[in-house]
Every structure is written in structure tokens, then in C-alpha cells.
Amino acid sequence: MDMSPYREMFIAEARENLERMGSDIVALEKDAANADLIGSLFRSVHSIKGMAASMEYQGIGGLAHRMEDLMDRVRKGRLSFDGGVADLLLAGADLLGHMIDDVAAGRAGDHDTAELIKKLLAYDGTTGEGEGPVSPNTPAELLSQPSEPGRAAEGERNAPPHGNREEQRTVRVRSDLLDRLVNMAGELVTCKNRLTELGKELESDRLRGTVNELAGLVRELRNEVMAVRMLPFGSVCEYFPRMVRDLARQGGKQASLVIEGKDQELDRGMLELLTDPLVHILRNAVDHGIESPAIRAAAGKDPEGRIGLTVRRQRDHILVTVEDDGRGMDPEALVASAVAKGLIGAAEGRGMGPQEALMLSCLPGFSTAGTVTDVSGRGVGMDAVQAAVRQVGGALAIGSELGKGSRVTLRLPLTVAIIQALLVACGNLTLAVPVTAIHRTVELEPNRIRIDGKRSVFDLEGETVPLVGLGRILGSGDSRPAGGLVPVIAADVQGGTVGFAVDSFLGQTEVFVKPLGRPLDAVRGLAGGAILGDGRVVFILDISTLVTPIERRRMVSTHQAGNGIGGKAA
Secondary structure (H helix, E strand, C coil), X not given: CCCHHHHHHHHHHHHHHHHHHHHHHHHHHXXXXXXXXXXXXXXXXXXXXXXXXXXXXXXXXXXXHHHHHHHHHHHCCCCCCCHHHHHHHHHHHHHHHHHHHHHHHCCCCCCCCHHHHHHHHHCCCCCCXXXXXXXXXXXXXXXXXXXXXXXXXXXXXXXXCCCCHHHHCCCCCCHHHHHHHHHHHHHHHHHHHHHHHHHHHHCCHHHHHHHHHHHHHHHHHHHHHHHHHEEECHHHHCCHHHHHHHHHHHCCCCEXXXXXXXXXXXXXXXXXXXXXXXXXXXXXXXXXXXXXXXXXXXXXXXXXEEEEEEEEEECCEEEXXXXXXXXXXXXXXXXXXXXXXXXXXXXXXXXXXXXXXXXXXXXXXXXXXXXXXXXXXXXXXXXXXXXXXXXXXXXXXXXXXXXXXXXXXXXXXXXCCEEEEEEEEECCEEEXXXXXXXXXXXXXXXXXXXXXXXXXXXXXXXXXXXXXXXXXXXCCCCCCCXXXXXXXXXXXXXXXXXXXXXXXXXXXXXXECECCCCCHHHCCCEEEEEECCXXXXXXXXXXXXXXXXXXXHHHHHHCCCCHHHCCCCC
């Protein structure tokens, strides 16, 4: 029988089982007697073995079967789950991963499984002498045969029930088909907006009623399509506890990862963009945040460091937070390192507040290479993190307390395709700003704007905020009448709030984000484009990148009283 049509399904399900195995193994190291985790781990290994046997991948099946043997001894109480078992199973999972990668790439891998199989069979938790060694020359075909009668049947009895109604209604769909559905739903949103505008022009009650009905159907279709793309956060974080464990052990540390919000569903596109940034953040937390057990004990801390990864939904956006209880970040050391690397000037560094200093870690080139300070390495990969967050119209914030730990928070939209945006007018331009990137909007009376040195500022929630003209930054000028209220978008710009004055707020709307092609994709401050209901093309702003931290200081110090808000003195 030709099994090639099932190859992709095997690869996907095998990788899911490997991720689950890694998570269960790390969890069992903390709770070795947990029968549910032991059963879950056994079923994952058994599933890989069974699928590999069906696909006639004998090498994969043979190794998985001997890992199953080891877990069966643990499950029956003949062997305790200890660090040795964990190490062997993790080594087996890594090797299985490489072998499955070979299957996915269509290449004939050359992996020697005999030595690991020998260790799996021999391990008894003490001397390493177990059920008898296996010759390195033992064929994989023989190693894949059941060692105990009825093992397969027993494994099936312990596996989740198959054939129920819920599983019959679940099918695998290629991701590119889902992407096309989302694009079509987005185009329907654009058409719906155009019909709404047309209904206003024609002043037809019948047309307006039909368009309203269509709008409801499009909204429902969009929600259903987006729901199909939604995946639980746990689908991408199963590997993270294993990664934290391995990094800590390599550095002579102890660290555990606690994940909250695994069931929180996110758009698949968002999850794909989120995975690499989280890897960077978690690596930094272990490498540069968590101290050695001796240092932690001397500071009165638990020898084992704790890292928390939390995902929660807050109204129309997602908050992802990584928090550790390590050494924290020293703003003064960060400034000194940035000055030494030539990333900022000494005068600029002296004027930076703690929050601005923490955001220096996101500057490209800010790293620990050749540096011996405890905190200077916290910037490794953070520039990539910020770039990924900006790509989806999100925001990043860093908090830290020296000696107590650090916290990185990502504020992200629910989806990367269809977003809520605020439309604003700046001179002859209409622009869209993602709602998730806005701290708040205000309309300032002229007397609330004052001059501080050579800059325009205003007070917002107890903070003095610099005020600059969005139209001036973009070169579009402005057409706001003098003396009226000043519409302002307050947004976070790498550690400090900046107010961007616009001519007017045009309202909030739903837009379908389209990526920009060359050369516009290289223009700082642009996150994409969209088509409005009246056919106009608008740019979607990445407002947090319009002003860099250094430019922010220079801009607000060189703009005269009214230059930042349209040329009129405030």
C-alpha cells in the first residue's frame, strides 16, 4: 500500500507528540509520581512508534519502541522517573526530531540509534545495568519488534479513545488554504466598506438595509474564518520548558518555566510571528537574568530561578508577559554600555530616565559580546523582538528592578490580517493607526500646551509629554485651524510617551492589512496599507518607529514653541 499520501500527516502528528513529550518530561522532573503525566508521555511515545510502523519508518519506530519500553517500566513502578530517565528520553526525542526532519526533507538520514537504544535498555537508575545490552550491530528491524506480548494492545487501551464524534469532525487543513480564506474575508470587508459608502451617497433605504444585512453576514463570515485560524497558545510553547531547562543546565543554573494561558487562542499568523521573539526573551532571561544557585542563595533567594510566561486577552488585544526573578537590569550600566559602543552620545546618556535606559537594550548592536557587566547582555536579540512586534502593529515594554528581576511585555493585536484602526488627517494625507499601538487620544485646549526650553510639551496622567506634529514628520504639512483644539495621539516610543498632533480624528474603522512592496516596505514608520470604503488607499502607520529614542530627544529640543504642532505658538 502506498503510504506517501499520509506522509505530511505523519510529520505533523509526530512533531506534535515530540513537543508534548518535551513538556511532559520537564514537568515530571518536578513531579515524578504524577500518573497523568506518565500516562501522557507513554502515549506520545507509543503514538510515534505506531505511526512510524504504519509508515514503515523502521529506524524511527525502533528507537520510539525502546523509549516506550523505558516508560513502560516507569509506568508499572519497576523504575523511578529520575534525571537519568529524563536525560535518556530527551536525547531520544532530539534524535527522533532529526530523523523526522529527514523524512520531511525527503532525504535518507544516517543516524546511529544503536548506542542510545543500548542505554535505554540497560538503564536501571543505579548502575546502568538494566534489561541487558543490545549489540550495536542489532538491525533496526529487530529492535522494533515488541518485547512483551500484548504491548501494542495495552498501549492502545491507555491511549485516548478514538472514533468519537468530536474527532470525526476534526480534519487537517493546509495552512495556505486558511491564508487564502483570510485574504478573501479581508477583501469582503473592503467591499462591504465600499458598499456602505455607496449607500450613503445614493440615500437609498433599500440599499442601506441590504448593505447592513450584508455587513452582518461579512462580519459573521470573518469571525468564523478567523476562528478557524485560531490556535491555543500551548501549541507553540510546549518546547519552551525544555529549552529553559537545557539552557539553565548548560550554564550551571537551576531554572523552571511556569506558563499561564496555554488555552488562550491566538491567530495562527500571530503565533508564527511570536515564537522567535519569545525564544529570544526566554534565552535572555536564563542567560543574563537568572543567577547561579550560589549567588541566589547568598541573596536569600530560592536556588532555582523562576521564569513566568503569561498570555491573556485584554479587550481588543493580547498581552504576552515574560517575567523572571533574577538579577534585574541596571539602567546606569545599560547607558554606560551604549555610550561605550557608540550607540548614543555621553550627553544623551546622562539625560536618559530609567525607562529609556531599559529600552536601549532594543538598539541594534547592543549585545554582551566582549562585555563582562552583569546586565549588558540583556539586549541580545531584543532588536529582533522589537522588529517582530512592530511588524504586527504591537508595542513592547520593559520593566526591571535591580536584584529582583525583569519583565518584558508584548502588546499585540488579535490578528495580523484584519485590524481596528483610527483614521486621522494630516495635511493632505489620511492615515490609519492601529488601535493597539495607541496609549490614548486627547484633544488639547491650546492653554494646556506649554513651552519647556525649546520644546512643546503637555501634561498627561502626571507625565510631561513632548508634543510633535505628525504631519511635519511625514512632510505633509497641516491644515488644522489655528486656535482650535489640538487632536493628539499619545503613544509609547521605546521607553517614553510622545504626543503626535494631527489635524483631526476621522473615526475608527476595520481595515484589511495589505503588505507593502518595494521600496515602501523599507520606509520607517509604515506597517502596511489598506483600502477604505471610498476607494482611497491609506498607509497604516507603525507609529512607535516614527521617532527613535535619540531622534526623540533631538527633535523635541530643536523644535521651537509652535514648530512641533503646525507652526503656531501654543
